[in-house]
Every structure is written in C-alpha cells, then in structure tokens.
Amino acid sequence: xxxxxxxxxxxxxxxxxxxxxxxxxxxxxxxxxxxxxxxxxxxxxxxxxxxxxxxxxxxxxxxxxxxxxxxxxxxxxxxxxxxxxxxxxxxxxxxxxxxxxxxxxxxxxxxxxxxxxxxxxxxxxxxxxxxxxxxxxxxxxxxxxxxxxxxxxxxxxxxxxxxxxxxxxxxxxxxxxxxxxxxxxxxxxxxxxxxxxxxxxxxxxxxxxxxxxxxxxxxxxxxxxxxxxxxxxxxxxxxxxxxxxxxxxxxxxxxxxxxxxxxxxxxxxxxxx
Numbered sequence: 001x002x003x004x005x006x007x008x009x010x011x012x013x014x015x016x017x018x019x020x021x022x023x024x025x026x027x028x029x030x031x032x033x034x035x036x037x038x039x040x041x042x043x044x045x046x047x048x049x050x051x052x053x054x055x056x057x058x059x060x061x062x063x064x065x066x067x068x069x070x071x072x073x074x075x076x077x078x079x080x081x082x083x084x085x086x087x088x089x090x091x092x093x094x095x096x097x098x099x100x101x102x103x104x105x106x107x108x109x110x111x112x113x114x115x116x117x118x119x120x121x122x123x124x125x126x127x128x129x130x131x132x133x134x135x136x137x138x139x140x141x142x143x144x145x146x147x148x149x150x151x152x153x154x155x156x157x158x159x160x161x162x163x164x165x166x167x168x169x170x171x172x173x174x175x176x177x178x179x180x181x182x183x184x185x186x187x188x189x190x191x192x193x194x195x196x197x198x199x200x201x202x203x204x205x206x207x208x209x210x211x212x213x214x215x216x217x218x219x220x221x222x223x224x225x226x227x228x229x230x231x232x233x234x235x236x237x238x239x240x241x242x243x244x245x246x247x248x249x250x251x252x253x254x255x256x257x258x259x260x261x262x263x264x265x266x267x268x269x270x271x272x273x
Contacts, residue, residue: 134250
C-alpha cells in the first residue's frame with residue numbers, strides 16, 4: 001500500500017509559554033520514474049498513490065497518448081531501492097503509437113512545485129490539444145461553482161492529517177464530484193485525475209469542470225485542454241499565461257473561487273447568474 005504520510009516527532013512551541021514534544025504527520029514525497037519499454041522518460045516528485053493514473057495522465061497531457069488503447073501494459077515496478085519503494089512505472093505503448101521525440105529542449109524532470117521546470121521555452125511545452133473545447137456548450141450556475149471548494153475540501157482526507165497536500169477534483173456540470181486526487185504537486189494531482197479518466201474511458205471530458213486548490217498555472221490549463229475540459233476553476237489566482245492559453249483554447253478560467261465571489265477571466269458566458 002502506498003505510503004502517503006509519515007510520522008515524526010516535533011517540538012511544538014506556543015508563545016504563551018508552553019513547549020511540548022509530540023508526533024506529527026507529514027505528507028510523503030518520493031520520486032517516481034516513468035519508463036517507456038524500460039527506457040527512462042521522466043522523473044517527477046510526488047506523493048505515492050495512484051501512480052498508474054499519474055503516469056497515464058502525464059503521457060496524455062504531453063501528447064504521447066490520446067486514449068487508454070494506446071497503452072498495452074502499465075506496471076508499477078520495485079525499482080532498485082532497498083527496501084523496495086515501488087517508485088517506477090513501466091509502460092509499453094502500442095505498436096502504432098509513435099515514440100516521444102527526444103529533444104534536448106524538453107527536460108522531463110519535474111518538481112512537486114512546478115511541473116514544467118527545466119523546459120527550455122514556452123514553445124517547447126505548448127502541446128496542441130485534439131479537443132475543441134471552445135465548442136463545448138457547458139454552462140454552470142455561479143451558485144453551483146461557489147459550493148465546489150467546500151466539497152473538494154471535505155473529500156481531502158490526507159490533507160486533514162498533514163495540511164500539506166494540493167487537491168484536484170473533477171466535477172459534473174451539476175456539481176457532483178466524480179474523482180478527487182491529492183498530491184504534494186498540484187500538477188501531479190491533475191495528472192492523477194486525468195489518468196483516472198483515461199483508464200475509465202471517459203475522454204474527452206466534455207461537459208465537465210476541473211477544480212484545483214491554489215492557483216491555476218499555464219501547465220494546469222494545458223493539461224485541462226489536453227483532456228477536453230472546458231472549464232478550469234481555482235481557489236486562488238490564475239497566471240497570465242494560463243489566461244492567455246485559455247483565451248486561445250476557448251476555455252473558461254475561474255479564479256478566486258471563495259465564498260460567494262469569484263473572478264471569471266475567460267469565456268464568462270459559461271458561468272450563469
């Protein structure tokens with residue numbers, strides 16, 4: 001079973017004058033190596049759990065696969081660590097799936113804070129989506145959107161223990177939560193959600209919306225577009241590149257989704273009042 005948390009003793013200091021020693025739960029962070037036919041492709045720092053979904057979501061958001069049928073096998077392997085940590089996913093693609101182009105401008109080492117760190121330029125990471133999200137007729141009442149952060153937060157079991165994980169949730173237009181994933185990296189949580197959709201045969205995710213804790217970055221917008229999601233909502237702010245990419249794609253981006261207020265940055269017609 002994946003180790004999502006670990007306990008270690010801490011010294012808790014209260015400025016009122018008390019000091020105590022107690023155990024505390026920490027969110028686990030370990031490297032995951034993604035291999036194609038045993039050849040290393042990427043290493044990402046993540047919270048263990050749902051690693052096959054993470055690998056599948058990563059491959060889709062990078063444009064390497066488009067459906068679950070592109071993958072023959074996906075296996076979680078022990079790797080070379082002692083004791084075994086199962087931090088390797090080995091994937092075999094179908095014979096008709098072109099292998100990824102090896103380009104020195106694309107460095108597939110990702111950190112838990114930024115999924116695109118190390119890539120040489122915006123042009124190198126911009127992947128064209130096969131899905132026309134601009135034509136998606138999705139509309140969502142603003143009141144429905146306003147209630148989603150509480151639903152997301154209520155489902156974050158590991159966050160309750162550690163306070164140190166991001167979350168991504170896939171919702172229907174009526175506000176039903178289909179799947180939630182947590183991870184130290186927000187981009188990993190999104191890849192886990194998308195990978196779940198790949199394995200369930202739900203792509204493209206037309207008529208759905210994605211909610212992320214924290215901010216909406218360029219990379220998260222790109223991942224949503226690659227999965228065919230027409231609306232990306234975030235509890236915090238979007239970045240300039242996220243809004244520009246959403247404009248290009250015809251995707252709705254909602255930020256500062258807190259309480260009874262929100263900012264709609266692109267395609268506001270999808271949010272009804």
